[in-house]
Amino acid sequence: MNEIQVMESKEKAHGCKCEECILKNLIFNYVPDEDSYILCNVKREQSFKKGEIIVKQNSPIVDFFYIKSGIVKLSKVTESKRNHIISIAKPHDYTSLLTVFHGKNYAYTMTAIEYTEICIFPLNLIIDLVMRHGSFGIGLLKKSSKTADDIIDRFIQNNSRNLRGRIAMTLLDFSFNIYKSHIYELPVSRKEIAELIGMTTENVIRILSEFRKEKIIKINGKEIEIVDFERLKMISDRG
Amino acid sequence: MNEIQVMESKEKAHGCKCEECILKNLIFNYVPDEDSYILCNVKREQSFKKGEIIVKQNSPIVDFFYIKSGIVKLSKVTESKRNHIISIAKPHDYTSLLTVFHGKNYAYTMTAIEYTEICIFPLNLIIDLVMRHGSFGIGLLKKSSKTADDIIDRFIQNNSRNLRGRIAMTLLDFSFNIYKSHIYELPVSRKEIAELIGMTTENVIRILSEFRKEKIIKINGKEIEIVDFERLKMISDRG
DNA sequence: ATCAAGGAATGATTTTTATCATAAAACCAT
DNA sequence: ATGGTTTTATGATAAAAATCATTCCTTGAT
Numbered sequence: 021m022n023e024i025q026v027m028e029s030k031e032k033a034h035g036c037k038c039e040e041c042i043l044k045n046l047i048f049n050y051v052p053d054e055d056s057y058i059l060c061n062v063k064r065e066q067s068f069k070k071g072e073i074i075v076k077q078n079s080p081i082v083d084f085f086y087i088k089s090g091i092v093k094l095s096k097v098t099e100s101k102r103n104h105i106i107s108i109a110k111p112h113d114y115t116s117l118l119t120v121f122h123g124k125n126y127a128y129t130m131t132a133i134e135y136t137e138i139c140i141f142p143l144n145l146i147i148d149l150v151m152r153h154g155s156f157g158i159g160l161l162k163k164s165s166k167t168a169d170d171i172i173d174r175f176i177q178n179n180s181r182n183l184r185g186r187i188a189m190t191l192l193d194f195s196f197n198i199y200k201s202h203i204y205e206l207p208v209s210r211k212e213i214a215e216l217i218g219m220t221t222e223n224v225i226r227i228l229s230e231f232r233k234e235k236i237i238k239i240n241g242k243e244i245e246i247v248d249f250e251r252l253k254m255i256s257d258r259g
Numbered sequence: 260m261n262e263i264q265v266m267e268s269k270e271k272a273h274g275c276k277c278e279e280c281i282l283k284n285l286i287f288n289y290v291p292d293e294d295s296y297i298l299c300n301v302k303r304e305q306s307f308k309k310g311e312i313i314v315k316q317n318s319p320i321v322d323f324f325y326i327k328s329g330i331v332k333l334s335k336v337t338e339s340k341r342n343h344i345i346s347i348a349k350p351h352d353y354t355s356l357l358t359v360f361h362g363k364n365y366a367y368t369m370t371a372i373e374y375t376e377i378c379i380f381p382l383n384l385i386i387d388l389v390m391r392h393g394s395f396g397i398g399l400l401k402k403s404s405k406t407a408d409d410i411i412d413r414f415i416q417n418n419s420r421n422l423r424g425r426i427a428m429t430l431l432d433f434s435f436n437i438y439k440s441h442i443y444e445l446p447v448s449r450k451e452i453a454e455l456i457g458m459t460t461e462n463v464i465r466i467l468s469e470f471r472k473e474k475i476i477k478i479n480g481k482e483i484e485i486v487d488f489e490r491l492k493m494i495s496d497r498g
Numbered sequence: 499a500t501c502a503a504g505g506a507a508t509g510a511t512t513t514t515t516a517t518c519a520t521a522a523a524a525c526c527a528t
Numbered sequence: 529a530t531g532g533t534t535t536t537a538t539g540a541t542a543a544a545a546a547t548c549a550t551t552c553c554t555t556g557a558t
Contacts, residue, residue, distance in 0.1 A: 155390050
């Protein structure tokens, strides 16, 4: 109890109240009080409704984002005008890690796909903090390389599967990594799933219907219930 | 002349002799002499013949690699035993940037696909340097996020093209970014190209033959000459 | 020099996936 | 509520790509 009280008072003093905040913990662990105090006071929190754009591809980079709650998609339009979803990010991800340190403009559009709360820090301050506290830099490097590796891995996994395998993989991903439940509300349209795994909308719909007919899942609009987990896993693995 | 002499003496003193070394420059710019001295003295250089493995997927991470000369492929075997080439890296790339900061084991196998010289640093030392000199951390973060963004971009570009477009893109990539010439010796087999752009070996061969018959390129074994640059570009863009 | 093994090449065939067409259902703004 | 738009749905067809089969050509090891 004593420890908790100490933490609480410390948090109050810093203006950062979220206990599970990885960024905050990263800062607290390595950065002296006076610095984390500045950071916590400067940060602003902003909430976004489902569908709202948090930041647009090609707009100048000024801020560093941290997802406090909700779900966010990172997407990108190519020269050929096609839209691609790079990843679906969840709470405690730093969606800004890619690009922000080397680019002038955001490479990806960030959109809330559920009600989302974002913590926003001026990038300058983050950079300044890394400058003065190398260990914080190590922390960011760790997160950064993990984020990149995960995204690359998803691409490889996706590309080595046929369409049924991709859909199965996606449904399992939502179930395991996002909602931690066998029944959930899809936060994206069939079209967005298509953009995420690189296939046509028609085929996404068709294969979801197949899975329904094969009694692997139940569908009710956007609600998905995984009924035959084993088979779905098999399709994801073999497919 | 005077300046060059100064540089030379400084380089001698540090045991790092490569003028174009980005890593060295990064260190020199931000790290005091005594530290860069340690790093340069500890580093070892190693050369690899075409085909030799530099480091294997899943082996424990101990070193940080920097490509001094040559060309290297990063590849990964998935659970389904399929081999995927993630990227082709050239001199002055830090191929280690992905994974090394967060993982226990290398996520990718590094193989020399031409005679290659690698500078090898104990990762601990790099981390220690970031700890003590935040600006060096910023430098690595920049390189790291750039590397990741480039790889992700290549995946997106690749996935939004048909097979002819992918081959065209690859041939142009070798021409522009690696060999800076319209005529070059392919450093990889048709099978490896297939693993790089996610298609079958037969189709790689077939489409190369098509391009030859359509007089877009000339083929002589591994030697490729781009004859009709415009058409190749068009196929890469539209395809 | 010879043989085995892998790489390159090409055709025929099958499978997979995209495209086109149409319609019902859900959603939104007035 | 109503009309318009987007999303979901399904079928038919065309196009793209993988697979299978066979041959030739290189290359490296003995």
